[in-house]
Amino acid sequence: MSIPQSFIQELLSRVDVVDIVGRYVPLKKGGANFMGLCPFHGEKSPSFSVSPAKQFYHCFGCGKNGNAISFLMEHAGMGFVEAVQDLAQQVGLQVPDDDISPQEKERAAAARQKQATLTDVLEKAAHAYRQHLRASTRAVAYFKGRGVSGAVAKRYGLGYAPEGWRSLASVFAHYDDPLLEESGLVIVSEEDGGKRYDRFRDRVMFPIRNVKGECIGFGGRVLGDDKPKYLNSPETPVFHKGRELYGLFEARTAIREQGYALVTEGYMDVVALAQLGFPNAVATLGTACTPEHVQKLLRFTDAVVFSFDGDAAGRRAARKALDGALPHASDTRSIKFLFLPPEHDPDSFVRAQGTDAFARCIGDAVPLSRFLVEAASEGCDLGTAEGRAHMASNARPLWSALPEGVLRRQVLSDLAQLAQLDAHDLADLWGKSAAQEAARQPA
Template sequence: MAIPQSFIQELIARADIVEIVGRYVQLKKGGANFMGLCPFHGEKSPSFSVSPTKQFYHCFGCGAHGNAIGFLMEHGGMGFVEAVHDLAGQYGLQVPEDDASPAERARAASQREKQATLTDVLEKAGEAYRKLLRQSPRAIEYFKGRGVSGETAKAFGLGYAPEGWRTLAGIFPDYADPLLAESGLVITGEDGEDKRYDRFRDRVMFPIRNVKGECIGFGGRVLGDEKPKYLNSPETPVFSKGQELYGLFEARSALRDKGYVLVTEGYMDVVALAQLGFPNAVATLGTACTADHVRKMFRFTDAVVFSFDGDAAGRRAARKALEATLPFATDTRSAKFLFLPAEHDPDSFIREHGEAAFARFVSEATPLSRFMVEVAREGCDLDTAEGRALLASHARPLWSALPAGALKHQMLAEFAELIQLDSRELSGLWESAAAPRYPGRNAPPAPPRGDDPGPYEEMPWDAREHEGWSPAPSGGQRRFEPGGKRFGRKGQSGAPPGPRGRVQPLSRADVAVRLLLSNPAEWEALSHEQHELLCALPAPHGQLFGWLESQVHEHGLQPWAALREGLRGHECEALAQRLMADAAVDRPDDEAAARDTQAEQRAELHNVLDFMLDEALKAQQTATLAQVGSDPQALERYKALEQRRVALRLRLRRSGTD
């Protein structure tokens, strides 16, 4: 069985060779590369070099060299296929094995050729934008007003896209070339060429480069007050904003000199910081920091400093960055969180206080360990047993995400001291919590019965058969069935196999994912509270909902087929594919039946969200109750939360889910 070449290339691009080799060889940073004693021949002085930028190793003593797959083959004595499977398993990827026909090999070669052609098209557009910048006094004045010198503008390839609707028609002889649309430079309508026009108009342009220096997309900023203020290239075969970092190519040498990467919020932050003495800055591309971003940064440096505004939005963004960073927080890496004063961004802070003051501010940033504790203890009154129990609940998923090592042991001890438990007791508690009686961290408890809106009844695993929840007691209505037969293929539940061959019921978060990916139009119908509820879920569910929100915002409503393509290579792809694999997403042919199905799934979605909201309110109640006595308003807040929970449970009973 042959493994597609395109998959092998994707796997090598995703792999972190420093991390893989570092498991077997003690490596130390030496300039741009890492050095160690060669594992393939005996030596006393290091001659084994590992390059994070080239994703390649080479021994200057014995000549051994190769990529991550080659290292596993040589060091582990694996065959090629075994090494590919081993490496893919480390990154959660499924190896697609097939007998590659000549036609399939030709398609793979065509895809690689197309990617190279797209970067050529984007490079040509970038060159044109740079020339057009010199012809625009307004654009030049904007950059001068931000203190950007000609040298810095040249280093970042800054440009300008004029106001005209078809400026690129004067750059590319064939304006109807499909590559212009596929590269994201031109927007096309459904009625043909008459609807073709430039995506970027009257904007200063920031070319986005990959680590090889190839132009893969653009960011454009308006010169006036129009919306959106910033516009990014869409997702293309060469550009995925969840994986790329603006300024990383330009910052490579500075990362070695400064010893850390500074993560900011926007293009101008990166450019301005480079101008002001901090050329080691990068920025995410209008999206939350992802695991792919963190993985890529740690290829170039062992230290990351995230910079955020000090407001509530900045704290939320910092928490997402924390969750993305925790799995990579080994004992040899450092991550810090910098919160700027409300009135400043990095540019204004340096201009007012100076480079040395900002450098000192960075050095005093909050370490990951301290920020982790701050996030976990938020809303917890540690003077009460309830508050300490809530802290334990908050801390467990954060601590569990850390890789094994001294840091994880220290954090266990620190949390144990705050919670007032012995470290072994807390470890045992968390380990038992990680393996519940029935599957799914958020597996829904049984809804209320009869007229009693009181506490939910928990069902033992053996009562939960493959249809989802057990039948209601005699005289009661049917219970809600997440992942039940109605939502899967005929005779299947669509949930993964469970103990003794049973099929596990899906968690509420799983059901919400499946319903919203099957009915993307429902996303816009949700309330702001429901959006926040879903996007704040722990990874990977919260990340997937955050991605869905960005897709709807940027591309409008799309069917599952289009969303599936957009998820290619995304860290949440596996979750979405698993949950949708058995979902009957096609509408019935009969229009009336299709409306009925959609209405049923809409009701099902809102029931699931009501259960999730009730759980969130319950957690808020617990935290609020711990404040009664010290806060005179706490009791009123507790009563208000209880009223909301009662209303939710009554609504669930009326909807027939009890």
């Protein structure tokens, strides 16, 4: 497979070497560059420098240097083609391949073109919403009331969608452009002969950015008590809520610096936490945490803390996040679950108890292994054989979702102890019935 040089150039212009290196090496900003401990030679003080401007890394200790592709080859042990494919996938590029038909190539190119057009449209709307925020004393008062400073509002690109049905008509020359509907900004009514109107009206606006920093959608919140309180962009060719995390673009440097990512339930949590000294927070977008979300986060860090409100809904959301996290819980990763007191969300908790108390909660968060056992035991009377059997039956799919490794074995032995079984017996039992199921599948 030969890859044209022009494609390599385009690829390198789209990826960020700081992102790529940062997946493997904790980096800290130092002046124009990022510094870290060199992954190629042992050292105690950082002499490994990554330049976002030059898209290049260089070690002043051992002299290793190169770009994003050579880093993946030298550090992650990938082959050239594998490294190119890995990078291309991250930025949504298709590696040119002669095996693909011209029609397929054309379709892929058209899809990319469409995505670029949609993000341009959304970016233009985001710009207009930011302007409207400055002009609206009510919206400014809302953010001030939540303690959001001008600097944080700017970092997250916060805005305001004014009242009125067709405010965007003053932003876009052609309000009937189908792109406005496709981007989710405008709704076309089924009745009324297809009347068009703005989706977001009289709401404070949170632009949702992808990891490249492009605007791919919005979350909007009412200023008062109207319903629905939160409104998100619909699914579009550029926005898939099951894949995107609010605040990841803004938080990625802080995630590297703090060494972990904090996952919350809402965009106001993210903005408020950034204001209160936790700039490493992200949020799912009105949806349960998926394995894709977790995988995306783990590109930036090996440690994730999920924070949930302490009510029943928070508990249910945590269970879903557990399911999303299990396949990624390898031995070198740390995944934890934090439950706030029922009356609090992260914002109100930090305000009431202070940042130190919240930092302690993060430190005391429940490790995935323990939460798995708790989740399996829920509602089971472990004082009876029936209850223990029920627990084991609940635990099996959870345990099976874990990747091979030491953690998986440890959890098995914890579960066996709880079930009052020998770990070998439990492994035998689960292994055997798995083999029987496999045998029952038609070939």
